[in-house]
Amino acid sequence: MPLICLASPKGGVGKTSLAAALAAALRRCGRRVFAVDCDPQNALRLHLGLPITDTAGYLAQLAQRADWRACLRATPAGVELLPHGDADLRGRLAAAALLDAEPDLLAAPLRALLADPAAIVVADTPPGASVALPILAEQAAIMLVVLLADAGSTALLPDLESGRFLGQGTLAGLRAPRIGVVLNQVDRRSALSVAAADGVAGHLGPRLMGAVCRDEAMAEALAHQRPVGLHAPQSAAARDVEDLAAALLREIAPAAAAAPATLGWLRA
Numbered sequence: 001m002p003l004i005c006l007a008s009p010k011g012g013v014g015k016t017s018l019a020a021a022l023a024a025a026l027r028r029c030g031r032r033v034f035a036v037d038c039d040p041q042n043a044l045r046l047h048l049g050l051p052i053t054d055t056a057g058y059l060a061q062l063a064q065r066a067d068w069r070a071c072l073r074a075t076p077a078g079v080e081l082l083p084h085g086d087a088d089l090r091g092r093l094a095a096a097a098l099l100d101a102e103p104d105l106l107a108a109p110l111r112a113l114l115a116d117p118a119a120i121v122v123a124d125t126p127p128g129a130s131v132a133l134p135i136l137a138e139q140a141a142i143m144l145v146v147l148l149a150d151a152g153s154t155a156l157l158p159d160l161e162s163g164r165f166l167g168q169g170t171l172a173g174l175r176a177p178r179i180g181v182v183l184n185q186v187d188r189r190s191a192l193s194v195a196a197a198d199g200v201a202g203h204l205g206p207r208l209m210g211a212v213c214r215d216e217a218m219a220e221a222l223a224h225q226r227p228v229g230l231h232a233p234q235s236a237a238a239r240d241v242e243d244l245a246a247a248l249l250r251e252i253a254p255a256a257a258a259a260p261a262t263l264g265w266l267r268a
C-alpha cells in the first residue's frame with residue numbers, strides 16, 4: 001500500500017544501496033515488496049541480484065509503449081523489481097520528455113502496485129530534480145531523503161524543510177510534511193561526521209528516520225550483488241537498515257497488514 005520514495009539533492013549518497021537494502025529488509029518483515037527504479041543509471045537491479053546482462057526495463061522503453069507488468073522481475077532477494085532499463089542519452093531524453101507529457105505512464109503502474117494492500121513499494125530516483133520525482137511524490141507516503149553526515153548535506157537542510165527540492169510550487173508545500181531523512185555513512189570515529197549527525201538530528205527531531213553507519217559491508221554487498229542484510233546480516237550497516245525499516249513501518253504502514261506474498265495476479 002505505501003510508497004517510500006528515496007531521493008536526494010546530491011548524488012553518490014547511497015540512495016540505491018539503501019533502496020535495495022531497505023526493500024530486502026521490508027521483505028524480511030513479511031511484506032510483499034516492489035522496487036521501482038526511476039534512475040537511468042539502472043543500478044538497482046545489480047544490488048538486487050539480476051544478471052549484469054539483463055539490461056531491460058520499463059522507463060527506458062516508454063517510447064516503445066512497453067507493458068510494465070512484462071518488465072517486472074523476481075529477484076533473489078525476494079523483492080519484485082521494475083528495473084529502469086538501459087538507455088543512451090537520446091533514449092533518456094526521449095523517455096523524460098514522454099513522461100513529462102504523459103505522467104500516467106509512471107503514475108498508473110504505481111497506482112496498480114499500491115492497490116495491493118499488503119504491498120510496499122520502494123522507489124529509487126536519480127539525484128536532484130527529475131521528471132519522475134513529482135510523479136512519485138504525488139503518491140508517496142514518505143519521501144525519504146538520503147543525506148551524508150557532512151557539511152555539504154547540512155547546508156541543504158533549509159531546502160529540504162521547505163520542500164524546495166521538489167520544486168517551487170504547490171507540490172512542495174503539500175509534500176514537505178512527508179519528508180523524512182536518513183543519514184548515511186555516519187562515521188563515529190570522525191569528529192566532523194559525529195558533529196554533523198548531531199546537528200542534523202537536533203534540527204530535524206522525529207523527521208530523522210534513521211542513520212546508517214559507514215561500513216565496508218555496504219560496498220561488499222554490491223560486489224556480491226546482494227542487499228547488505230543478505231550479504232552481511234550481522235554487520236553494523238545491516239542492523240541500522242533494519243532499524244530504519246522498522247521506523248518506516250511504524251510511520252507509514254500501521255494499517256497495512258502483513259500478508260503472505262503471492263505472485264499470482266502479476267502473472268495472470
Ligand SMILES: Nc1ncnc2c1ncn2[C@@H]1O[C@H](COP(=O)(O)OP(=O)(O)O)[C@@H](O)[C@H]1O
Nearest residue numbers: 011012013014015016017185213214215218219
Ligand atoms: N553506509 C555506507 N557505508 C559505506 N559505503 C557506502 C554506504 N552507503 C553507500 N556506500 C557506497 O557509496 C557509493 C554510492 O552509493 P550509491 O548507493 O550508488 O549512491 P547513490 O544511489 O545515491 O548515487 C557506493 O560505492 C556504495 O557502495
Ligand SMILES: [Mg+2]
Nearest residue numbers: 015016039043
Ligand atoms: Mg543511485
